[in-house]
Amino acid sequence: MTASSHKGANPLRDLAAVQQSPWFDFIRRSFVEDGSLTRLVQEDDVRGVTSNPAIFQKAMGEGTEYDAQIREVLAHEIVSPGALYEKLAVRDIKTAAHILAPVYEASHKKDGFVSLEVSPYLARDGKGTTHEAARLWADVAESNLMIKIPATPESIPAIRETIAAGINVNVTLIFALSAYKAVVEAWLAGLEDLHKKGGDLSKVASVASFFVSRIDGKIDADIDRRVKAGDKDAETLKALRGKVAIANAKEAYAYWQEMVKTPRWKTLEAAGAQPQRLLWASTGTKDKAYSDVLYVDSLIGPHTVNTVPPATMDAFRDHGTVAETLTKGLEDARHVLAEAKRLKLDLDGVTATLVDEGVTSFEEAFDSLLGSVAAKQQAMLADKLTDMKTSLPAPLEEAVQKGLDAWRKDGTIRKLWAKDASVWTNGPEGDWLNWLTIVDDRLAHLSELESFQAEVKARNFHQVLLMGMGGSSLGPEVLAMTFGKHEGFGHLYVLDSTDPQQVATFEKKIDPANTLFIVASKSGGTLEPNIMLAYFHDLAKRALGEKAGSHFVAITDPGSKLEAQAKKDGFWKIFAGDPKIGGRYSVLSNFGMVPAAAAGLPLKLFLEDALRGVRMSDASVPPALNPGVMLGTIMGVAATQFGRDKLTIVATPQIADFGAWMEQLIAESTGKHGKGIIPIDDETLGGPKRYGTDRLFVYLRLVPEHRHEQDEAIATLIDAGQPVITINLHSKRQIAQEFFRWEIATAVAGAFLGIDPFDQPDVEASKVETRKLTDAYNQTGKLPAEQPFAQHGSFSFFADPANAKALKGDSAEAILKAHFNRVKAGDYVGLLAYIERDRATMEWIQHTRLKIRDAKTIATAAEFGPRFLHSTGQAYKGGPDTGVFLQITADDAKDLPVPGANYSFGVVKAAQARGDFDVLAERGRRALRVHIHGSLKDGLAALATALHGAL
Ligand SMILES: O=C(CO)[C@@H](O)[C@H](O)[C@H](O)[C@H](O)COP(=O)(O)O
Numbered sequence: 001m002t003a004s005s006h007k008g009a010n011p012l013r014d015l016a017a018v019q020q021s022p023w024f025d026f027i028r029r030s031f032v033e034d035g036s037l038t039r040l041v042q043e044d045d046v047r048g049v050t051s052n053p054a055i056f057q058k059a060m061g062e063g064t065e066y067d068a069q070i071r072e073v074l075a076h077e078i079v080s081p082g083a084l085y086e087k088l089a090v091r092d093i094k095t096a097a098h099i100l101a102p103v104y105e106a107s108h109k110k111d112g113f114v115s116l117e118v119s120p121y122l123a124r125d126g127k128g129t130t131h132e133a134a135r136l137w138a139d140v141a142e143s144n145l146m147i148k149i150p151a152t153p154e155s156i157p158a159i160r161e162t163i164a165a166g167i168n169v170n171v172t173l174i175f176a177l178s179a180y181k182a183v184v185e186a187w188l189a190g191l192e193d194l195h196k197k198g199g200d201l202s203k204v205a206s207v208a209s210f211f212v213s214r215i216d217g218k219i220d221a222d223i224d225r226r227v228k229a230g231d232k233d234a235e236t237l238k239a240l241r242g243k244v245a246i247a248n249a250k251e252a253y254a255y256w257q258e259m260v261k262t263p264r265w266k267t268l269e270a271a272g273a274q275p276q277r278l279l280w281a282s283t284g285t286k287d288k289a290y291s292d293v294l295y296v297d298s299l300i301g302p303h304t305v306n307t308v309p310p311a312t313m314d315a316f317r318d319h320g321t322v323a324e325t326l327t328k329g330l331e332d333a334r335h336v337l338a339e340a341k342r343l344k345l346d347l348d349g350v351t352a353t354l355v356d357e358g359v360t361s362f363e364e365a366f367d368s369l370l371g372s373v374a375a376k377q378q379a380m381l382a383d384k385l386t387d388m389k390t391s392l393p394a395p396l397e398e399a400v401q402k403g404l405d406a407w408r409k410d411g412t413i414r415k416l417w418a419k420d421a422s423v424w425t426n427g428p429e430g431d432w433l434n435w436l437t438i439v440d441d442r443l444a445h446l447s448e449l450e451s452f453q454a455e456v457k458a459r460n461f462h463q464v465l466l467m468g469m470g471g472s473s474l475g476p477e478v479l480a481m482t483f484g485k486h487e488g489f490g491h492l493y494v495l496d497s498t499d500p501q502q503v504a505t506f507e508k509k510i511d512p513a514n515t516l517f518i519v520a521s522k523s524g525g526t527l528e529p530n531i532m533l534a535y536f537h538d539l540a541k542r543a544l545g546e547k548a549g550s551h552f553v554a555i556t557d558p559g560s561k562l563e564a565q566a567k568k569d570g571f572w573k574i575f576a577g578d579p580k581i582g583g584r585y586s587v588l589s590n591f592g593m594v595p596a597a598a599a600g601l602p603l604k605l606f607l608e609d610a611l612r613g614v615r616m617s618d619a620s621v622p623p624a625l626n627p628g629v630m631l632g633t634i635m636g637v638a639a640t641q642f643g644r645d646k647l648t649i650v651a652t653p654q655i656a657d658f659g660a661w662m663e664q665l666i667a668e669s670t671g672k673h674g675k676g677i678i679p680i681d682d683e684t685l686g687g688p689k690r691y692g693t694d695r696l697f698v699y700l701r702l703v704p705e706h707r708h709e710q711d712e713a714i715a716t717l718i719d720a721g722q723p724v725i726t727i728n729l730h731s732k733r734q735i736a737q738e739f740f741r742w743e744i745a746t747a748v749a750g751a752f753l754g755i756d757p758f759d760q761p762d763v764e765a766s767k768v769e770t771r772k773l774t775d776a777y778n779q780t781g782k783l784p785a786e787q788p789f790a791q792h793g794s795f796s797f798f799a800d801p802a803n804a805k806a807l808k809g810d811s812a813e814a815i816l817k818a819h820f821n822r823v824k825a826g827d828y829v830g831l832l833a834y835i836e837r838d839r840a841t842m843e844w845i846q847h848t849r850l851k852i853r854d855a856k857t858i859a860t861a862a863e864f865g866p867r868f869l870h871s872t873g874q875a876y877k878g879g880p881d882t883g884v885f886l887q888i889t890a891d892d893a894k895d896l897p898v899p900g901a902n903y904s905f906g907v908v909k910a911a912q913a914r915g916d917f918d919v920l921a922e923r924g925r926r927a928l929r930v931h932i933h934g935s936l937k938d939g940l941a942a943l944a945t946a947l948h949g950a951l
């Protein structure tokens with residue numbers, strides 16, 4: 001800030017004599033707080049202050065003036081960068097308003113205003129502008145505030161409504177006389193509306209900010225271009241340089257003079273209204289060839305304002321000339337405009353362009369301002385936030401930057417937060433976005449969850465058994481695996497299988513008389529949780545009799561069949577899900593938070609951690625700094641433009657189960673219509689030569705527990721040119737932030753892929769096939785017969801005719817060889833095992849997948865059925881046709897009945913495997929099923945040997 005007052009002759013002070021008010025087009029913390037503004041008011045008779053996004057961007061975008069307040073806010077609140085900016089701005093505006101209050105009082109509410117602009121992002125959104133104007137007015141709560149609203153066609157109704165609400169309005173970005181006339185009309189109509197409501201018109205001030213120098217900037221450039229091109233009217237054109245903008249302003253003033261004579265105005269004036277004054281804005285001289293006070297000297301007239309930038313104010317104070325120029329030379333001005341028209345200088349075109357450019361430049365300034373605030377916030381919050389580092393090959397990095405910039409220019413993150421389905425396919429996406437606000441919602445209802453937690457503790461359950469699938473089980477499983485058992489609470493077990501051995505294993509882990517059973521199903525109609533519930537309810541009834549229901553809690557969407565059953569069976573509690581959140585996006589809703597409460601997790605701390613993540617990926621954070629958008633853009637761009645669609649998840653062991661949740665989110669959200677990102681979870685890291693060019697690595701690194709060898713392996717991959725995203729978590733609890741980051745990122749990646757990330761069409765398909773088989777079983781007492789196409793040793797091989805034809809071989813090894821010979825670069829192999837998931841089988845599947853990866857340099861997925869059907873199964877069937885699948889089924893060592901049904905757990909599992917295979921086959925996927933007869937242990941060992949020979 002260079003402006004300073006001086007004693008003696010002062011043209012600024014002399015402006016009062018001609019009834020023009022000098023306002024200052026500048027604000028910043030030091031200027032309002034160190035006495036500078038006070039001096040300008042007292043010594044220079046400066047009578048107002050204007051701000052705009054570009055001014056705040058300069059103030060806050062650099063230096064440390066705002067750091068103390070930022071630190072103070074961040075110490076007490078979890079805010080978005082947008083909200084933080086507003087707090088900073090509001091304090092400056094309030095301080096300026098207090099300094100100008102004596103002017104406001106002395107002028108009888110006619111002067112002494114400070115202006116604050118609505119978000120430039122709302123420039124084309126009339127309703128949003130009206131709402132924001134009222135909100136800012138209430139937030140600042142100073143009667144000498146003016147809310148700035150741009151004069152875009154969309155905002156004209158907002159001007160009327162805001163005036164009618166009794167709010168002072170500075171209408172900004174006016175360039176054309178026609179726009180000014182529309183503004184005057186809106187202002188008059190607003191006053192009339194207010195009058196009709198019985199409002200006090202005398203309190204409502206308004207200015208119409210007519211931009212000046214920018215018009216010359218454009219017209220002069222056109223003149224120069226034509227002169228240079230040898231235009232025949234070169235001399236006449238040159239004579240118009242630096243004249244058109246002032247002529248245009250004089251016409252506007254002439255219009256104002258006529259307006260104040262109209263009976264319409266006289267009526268309002270008689271009712272106490274103040275006239276809306278013309279305010280000359282954009283009055284700093286841009287062309288050095290002109291006087292540095294051109295746009296002040298030439299525009300002096302009664303009942304006007306000139307808001308002057310610092311350098312121009314210094315210049316005017318020093319050598320400005322106070323004379324009533326505005327009312328003089330109107331005929332000359334009209335001649336200038338007529339000449340401009342005759343010479344085809346397109347003033348209408350220029351003013352229209354200037355509105356668009358003005359909006360865009362304020363948007364860009366705001367982007368940059370919010371980016372600076374977000375960066376400050378990230379730096380100050382430091383370890384309270386997870387952080388992300390990327391090492392991307394240059395072409396990918398460049399494409400990602402382009403993607404981010406396109407999102408910034410189109411304001412797509414704001415559309416996403418506004419639930420605008422045009423971000424994706426213009427389908428039903430907008431109905432599935434309540435996960436954006438669920439953390440705020442759960443914090444608002446924290447007491448319900450906390451009192452449930454206290455009651456669970458008081459009842460002293462020894463175990464908690466959660467039954468559910470996919471979105472209803474994977475989030476709780478992450479919480480159970482990551483945080484372990486909490487003092488005073490039972491151990492949380494999560495069952496998501498129909499494998500009878502697995503069900504029996506869980507039965508052994510619990511004591512039914514002292515267990516809290518949670519059945520979680522959004523739809524309430526999913527087969528697996530329903531039969532698990534039947535089984536464990538029966539068990540509990542045997543232990544507890546009729547009070548068994550008091551050990552059961554349901555989490556389900558309102559109105560579901562499960563809700564009805566829970567009521568009928570006298571469940572202890574029923575927690576509602578949000579029907580506008582799909583299963584895989586539900587972890588921060590009751591589907592994650594109720595089991596978290598039951599397991600004794602510190603809910604407030606967890607949700608507050610999540611909220612930090614929500615705020616940093618908020619609509620106000622520009623894409624290049626927005627953690628969710630950055631990640632999603634990398635995922636989307638890597639998959640769609642570089643064929644890097646195998647998102648390979650590496651994690652510090654203590655948080656490794658997070659990958660199972662990510663798998664579902666990413667695969668089920670993106671894998672459809674032949675497109676998608678295939679998550680590759682828990683595939684032990686190898687050296688660079690183990691990987692092709694289809695990988696994108698994500699390393700979830702828990703800083704306090706990070707493994708040196710993982711760091712080393714990742715560094716080697718980076719050196720080898722593989723793209724790697726490293727996300728540092730500074731505590732386990734920060735998985736709460738990552739839940740949200742990955743949800744946003746997946747939604748963003750879905751936008752790049754051009755799909756609806758909230759449906760799961762192919763999961764439904766295999767459910768239908770399974771239902772056909774279980775229905776058949778109910779009618780006939782057996783599953784429809786099936787014939788293996790080959791049998792070798794303890795293996796039977798099954799496939800549809802097309803796959804069977806391609807898999808001829810006279811031994812197990814030969815069949816497997818034929819199958820895996822179909823794998824080519826860029827494919828992936830999926831091992832889909834419908835067997836108990838325990839330490840031994842997990843080790844087997846890991847070992848086997850690594851063998852395949854290393855032999856084929858291919859990505860591998862190791863999955864257990866039916867769990868994966870609700871997760872990666874969607875992408876295997878609906879995603880890109882790059883999967884080669886080996887389905888593994890086995891005789892059940894023992895089966896378990898499903899109470900109330902004809903079928904058993906074993907039958908359901910078999911039907912699920914067959915239903916899954918049928919859909920894979922129907923989609924033309926390369927798939928083979930091997931069924932192990934007899935001992936599972938021996939069969940798996942033999943299969944490993946056969947595979948070894950086949951690869
Ligand atoms: O408040 C207002 C107008 O009401 C001003 O801050 C207005 O935005 C500024 O004068 C202009 O943006 C400055 O324009 P320019 O000098 O960048 O052309």
Ligand SMILES: O=C[C@H](O)COP(=O)(O)O
Nearest residue numbers: 470471521522523526583
């Ligand atoms: O991811 C969701 C699973 O398909 C289970 O659905 P549900 O919660 O409606 O039972």
